[in-house]
């Protein structure tokens with residue numbers, strides 16, 4: 696049987712989301728911002744985050760899957776659901792739940808940079824640097840965590856546990 700231990704409580708998440716939102720608000724003062732949530736993991740985080748940002752914000756979503764057969768990456772992403780809008784000339788903030796190997800985001804950034812946004816920044820709630828294979832500069836990081844398998848607050852284990860209100864670590 697797997698056990699799930701609370702790693703980050705609902706209260707801690709909520710404080711951090713507020714903190715990140717305030718930083719983002721300050722950095723984009725007077726600007727328009729397109730917030731891009733990466734499905735499905737970031738859906739919960741991005742919903743909480745945008746409600747704490749008092750700016751002219753639009754929201755869109757993408758669903759992607761990294762190519763490769765486990766050992767090699769072709770350096771591109773397969774887009775399962777693309778953005779609804781053209782991002783040329785826009786301030787774009789990609790929002791992720793977790794950065795692990797970094798593959799998903801590094802490939803996605805390459806793809807979105809080609810579309811000529813005015814600016815492109817990254818925000819993640821969780822950063823697991825020990826497992827990084829693709830290096831990418833992240834502009835807003837919630838929590839730096841150790842190398843444990845995480846579930847909850849949008850993050851799944853075989854599609855389960857996304858609805859937990861806290862972030863938990865799995866022990867099998």
Ligand SMILES: O=P(O)(O)OC[C@H]1O[C@H](OP(=O)(O)OP(=O)(O)O)[C@H](O)[C@@H]1O
Nearest residue numbers: 734735736792793794795796797798799
């Ligand atoms: O840094 P990486 O090693 O690429 O891992 C991080 C990505 O993996 C998870 O998504 P996943 O592709 O499992 O899909 P999901 O968001 O629908 O759960 C997570 O939500 C990130 O998007």
Ligand code: HPA
Nearest residue numbers: 795843844845846850851
């Ligand atoms: O720790 C994790 N948990 C669930 N999904 C993930 N995808 C990358 N890292 C993780």
Ligand SMILES: [Mg+2]
Nearest residue numbers: 733734735736
């Ligand atoms: Mg994801």
